[in-house]
Amino acid sequence: MAVRLESLSNRRAIIDRRDIAGRLDEIEGKDTAALRREATAILKAALEHGRAEIAARLAAAPTRGTDAATGYAFLTDQILRLVFDFTTGRLYPLNNPTAGERLTLMAVGGYGRAEMALHSDVDIAFLTPWKQTGWAEQVIESMLYLLWDLGLKVGHSSRSLDDMVRMAKSDLTIRTAMLEGRFVWGDEALYDEASARFDREVVAGTARAFVAEKLAERDERHRRMGDSRYVVEPNLKEGKGGLRDLHTLFWIGKYVNRVRSVPELVDTGLLTPDELRQFQKAENFLWAVRCHLHILTNRAEDRLTFDVQPDIARRMRYADRPGRSAVERFMQHYFLTAKRVGDLTGVFLAHLDEEFAARGRRFALPRLRRKPRKLEGFAFDRGRLTTPHDDFFVQDPVRLLQMFALADKYELEIHPVAMRQAGRDARLIDNRVRRDPRANAYFLDVLTSRRNPETVLRWMNEAGVFGRFVPDFGRVVAQMQFDMYHHFTVDEHTIRAIGLLSAIEKGELDEDHPLASLIMRQLVSRRALYVAVLLHDIAKGRGGDHSELGAEVALKLCPRLGLTAAETELVAWLVRWHLLMSATAFKRDLADFKTILDFVEAVQSPERLRLLLVLTVVDIRAVGPGVWNSWKRQLLSDLYEAAEEVLRLGHKQRGRKERVEAKQAAVRDRLGWPADRFDAMVKRLPEAYWVAEGVDVIERNMRLIHDADAGDRPLSIGAVADPERGATLVTIYAADHPGLFYRIAGAIHLAGGSIIDARIHTTRDGMAVDNILVQDPFGRPFDEEDRLRRLESMIDDALANRSRIADRLAAKPLPRARAEAFPIEPVVLIDNRASNRYTVVEINARDRPALLNALAHALFQSKVTIHSAHIATYGERAVDVFYVTDLTGDKVTGATRLKALERRLLEAAGGEVLEPA
Template identity: 70%
Template sequence: MSDLFDKLPQRRAIIDRRKLGEQLAAIAAETNDTGQRRRAMVALLKEALGAGHSEIAHRLLEAPSHGRLAAQATAFLIDQIVRLSHDFTVDHLYPSGNRSAGERITVIAVGGYGRGEMAPHSDVDIGFLTPFKQTSWTEQVIEAQLYTLWDLGLKVGHSSRSLEEMIRAAKEDLTVRTALLEGRFVWGDRDLYDQAAARFDAEVVAGNARAFVADKLAERDERHKKMGDSRYVVEPNVKEGKGGLRDLHTLFWIGKFIHRVRTVPELVDAGLLTARELRQFARAENFLLAVRCHLHTLAGRAEDRLTFDFQREIAARMQFAERPGKSAVERFMQLYFLHAKSVGDLTGTFLAHLDDQLAARGRRFLPSIRRRPGKLNGFVLDRGRLALPSDDFFEADPVRLIEIFALADKYGLEIHPQAMRQARHDAKLIETQGVRRDARANALFLDVLTSPRDPETVLRWMNEAGIFGRFVPDFGRVVAQMQFDMYHHYTVDEHTIRAIGLLADIEQNRLKGDHPLSTAIMQQIHSRRVIYMAVLLHDIAKGRGGDHSILGAELALRVCPRLGLTAAETETVSWLVRYHLLMSATAFKRDLADFKTILDFAQVVQSPERLRLLLVLTVVDIRAVGPGVWNSWKRQLLTELYDAAEEVLRLGHKQRGREQRIANKKEDAQALLGMGDKDFAKLAKRLPESYWIAEPVEVIAANLVHIQKAGSAPLHIAAVPDDDRGATLVMVLAADHPGLFYRIAGGIHLAGGNIIDARIHTTRDGLALDNFLVQDPLGRPFDEADQIARLTRAIEDALANRQKLLPKLEARALPRARAEAFRVAPNVFVDNKASNRFTVIEVNAQDRPALLNQLAHALFQSKVTVHSAHVATYGERAVDTFYVTDLLGGKIDSAARVKSLEKRLLDAAGADEEVEVA
């Protein structure tokens, strides 16, 4: 009998099999009717199953971190239900007094159930095994038991095989082979189970270790790729994700297949884990199982993705508390990622042990790139990997803890997992032996950081070994720290390392197609060390309870000199960290056609070198946020801002290039259209100077075609997909009147469009020319004819007032479930200094469908004219900026009027009594 549940306390409080057995015997004695017996059995077991789940849920709340006990308790509960139902089926539903040798059944638990690890809504994976082909009696028993389990509400994964069929399926199918590897006897004929186990060992396992290991590692790599290939995605999959439970299972499966161990502790005797690594394995598994059990309980179903809406609730259930600068949910997720990192560490050392056991002498079992370096400074090569000559090698000279990574980078070598394990163990020497103050250590670290080869990979190794955070303690504080929002996809340390990798890619011309300007600029930057250090430090002060840009700038003044930067370099790094969000905020939230925007930006930047550095830092920061965050629209806005600011810094504040820029744009637009001088001049004179500055050449050309086609029509709407910007350009030429902007916005939203930018122009002959960049709900352009027709029709209906906009929009605006985990308190900023001509209004609010329309309607009610609107979204947060005047074209500077405007916009943004007005 299995000793799997021997340490499970008070098992009878979960389910009392003896008592239930007596009650089932009483049911059988009451009636001979098979149907009545079965219904009564199901009712009794259903009640017992519910009571057992309630007891386990109560225990999990009482001891919320004891995941292994909760998972084992669930498996124990299912075991007793299966046993009771099997006995009742065999003895009272389909009794057979004279069974043949072939009428034997064994019930086997496989998969997670076989391991004794079940979350509340895990599948019950069972196998029914018979000695030979099934008889009519075994078919009846198996079918009856399955119906019982289904009637109990269990999700059953099942197979029914003869002994021969089982062996054949295991040989042919890796999934079956893996499931049976964890097979555990539950009930039935024990001799048949023992026979099956012996044949499985002899015919499936023996001699096939190498093939199984290769298959499982390939399967793991494919799974990681599917799940995002990072341990540090902020909504991880607890079971299948990198660093999740399945990675631990894979190690156990491999060890079990090779050495036929029954439990994880036996992997120590097999030489695949040390005692310390076993404790690491147990801690990580216990925590991940706890998270998975809480997740299933809260979801009420089998759910393994730890989404934002569950993270906060699980943090509360697991009794995490707030700390200064760090919320309870961020502390919970930081521990989650530390455990995921621990799983990655275990995997590396486990595979190294495996390599040693399976490889032929002097060769590698697992594939690798072999490189031959020159001097190794005492380190040795072990089958192409950088290794240690002895276990006390780091202790003899702790600077080697940094040097091993510098050598790996210099020669393109992998580091032996045993050396990584020793580095993790000896990382504390960095603190106790003064390594941070050692000039050689700091120079080696700077070499790795600014490497022209692959700094991302080596810095990630340093991070996983725990060396990075020890050597740069401020970086250590953000290791595994998540950012609880829908914008950031990775933890702070992973985001930073990815950004450094992107910087190296840009410098090495590997991203020239995506980032042509940044690639060109990297060749002009005077100090590579400054830009790499700025990328390293830009988010280093997150989670400290203040503005991370200001706090980070102060940290840079302390960290940079220690790492060997000059006073001038340190000052520049500090400035870059302080203003690393300035360029994106200006480009995405302000009107770049307003010259005051450019002047204000240039006044902060002050030098062309700082501008170059800031652009590159901004690009890699945005790109490293996560997939899909960078797009061509952002590239264009940043390029426009860079070009305009570069001109101001080069020529001064006289804007001497304005007339030339307008002339160039007219020339380029005419060439693009292939239009004659006379026809072009006729169209061009209808547009004011401000229009030519505001719009790019491609939009100008589209607008001129639009105006030409409109002729004398009172309304003309056109939509042109723009793949470069990843959006559709919607152009509306109409008689100008109050409310035009909010009605167009409403029509676009009703057609399913999201507005990402809007510019409102007035032609010299008094018509409104409004340009909107619009995307579909998935962030793509509207490019099909029926989509564009629907968009055009919706705008026409809105302008003709054919339908009540607000009720329709409210009916359409379904909330996003994930966004409900967040609360963004609306804020309104009214700024009369940001522009010489306009009042600039910035609204921060929870993103939702038709938000822009509701804000535009509030502006209409406030009797202001919108001249341009700029929409930026950062996950769940929307930032909408409007350049407005009063109806006479003046700024809104009356205090009473500003207060009234703020209140209307806050109401439209969904404010409650707790929000602030800034």
């Protein structure tokens, strides 16, 4: 990599080695410790000056990443040479060295490639001809201490030539590091001998094994990092499509063809000149981001977390555009770069595959399939679909769609050479091709395939054919949403959702989604559902409501794809209302019949209801790991069943009385109590309680109430893990009084829990029965006995006023650094039409610990009674909904009172401390 270092401009402005060497020579005295102290001060100043110069150059030209990475490597080289000369010349001089007292200093790993960021490790190897002498040990030890004193993070090894060969043969990591070995200073003849022995004794004849091991190592790294290049907080070094993937290509090319630099890969045929430009462009961008990241965080950081993304976007001079912020534009550039790295990897491996074809099976690819009978002009090459010649797509661009349809139909892998041609020729897809009925039929066949549409659509996206054929989809390729809720870019989320839909249809997720799996087998409008999943987020980033804008896209696109007028209308409706079901289930009280009626009024038909449920399930599940849980499944199932009943029976609440009577009969059977005891309990509980709670919860409540009354306990608390709901059910039975809920919420927070739902009931004789669902910080139930008892005792102490809960909450740190990266202005919405009996209050705010306690306290101060609370969290955003009345049981009305309620809630949501109650 000497070429890279020599291309660096004005190197002396970074560090002038001759000048510093002269100043080191001027240090007087012979005391080793004093010499080292003075040398350290001189070298430290030089290091800081050099780093400041590189940072200034990067600030002036913020996209020139490879220049910065080379600059840091050059600076490190000069520091190491100065340390080496100072140590061997002043600290441990050797007047008559023997043949065994030779020492060479090599840069290995990333430093060997002459690529470093500010806080990269300095990976070096000391080589000696034979067993290490006492002099070499002293020199190495002294150099390392001096480098550590300079604050450098040094990764080092010291070996003889024989050791180096033996260890490189047995350890892939050492072999890879030595592969990038570069002479820094010392005995150059010894380095040349080491390099020759490495080529002759380690590399020769082992290329195939090295390639296989490197690819396996890469696959394991991808799996560990999430196996997608579209995760919204990517690791730009280790993640898929990151720097390490580029390094792997170079290592393999270097090992197989003995090249010394990336441009030489063109001469070997592994890259074309255009692909070399893409490689260098991707490398330059990724290094720019990494260098900015190290400077910004002042540590060795490789993960692009939400809190640093806006700052790096600003440093790299991205600007806001209508509908898209600077940070979203920067991250889209990042993901497009990662995609380019993936494309290069596929092409590169195809060439290697051809090179090794004669010597056995190809690398890490699916098993060979029998040649299909009808390839319709395409060719078949060692189990993969390919083209017969280079201008095959030019002759008929519709073949770009046909290739993917054939791959799906016969379950074939597409040859990387054909993928390369498709990527190059995707530009041939114009409006004529888009309007061609054949092309649209091929695309719809892939989208609605009963085999594996996710994989083939992903290939189509990688080749750029997807975005060219559906330009609206092309606009969301690599587009991130700057929030903590969405784990993937819009295109990746959409393709994953289609894959989940296919898996549900094939019965692969029956256990996770029993209702959706059952419904998929009853659907009439299967095609419409697949197209709706494709289009549900297609209008994101356009500066308006993506549901409304997406419905407009659907009305234009569906007829082109070959859908009927009825299917087009249905798709547009599904896209327009794809968030309705989750918003109703997670943010409204499903026990309030008006909630169900309003939902049914929007849905209007059983088929729409079925389609909407499945679309909602795959949309939530495709957001990312950990977002879907059994509580969400329960809420969506409850809403579906209630709405389906209304659609079946009509808009009268004919089923309510029968449902309550059925629940009472089921609870009676489960309890096995005497009739008089059960009937007395039924009379105490209002009808709304029977509608809201499930049979299992009612049974638990009744046992708790009976035991508390029998033991004359005015306060009783029960906590039990509820795996069905994915949470812990906490039941509180206490004398009802204002402020009960905010104290409970504060106690649960102090116990390390978060509330996901709360149903608050008052018996006819004035006792509160509160059922609260609680999860731990990882979204799981509290299920260990000691944690359940701690939860109970914390609530008990809070309600009995044995602990000063406000003081303890104030002492507990509240902010979450990652959520602070998102500017969220709190909003309070008060609706007196959403319920016939209650005022519905919805608060949108940045999520933080104890937010619910603060909001409930504000409601208490506003003298309103909470009847139910529904808590939804979308990454950094919390949406908390309360059904409330005034103290007389009426809706909260009056402009002045509503304004005061809104003000208090806004202050609480914004983190302002309210006056004590």
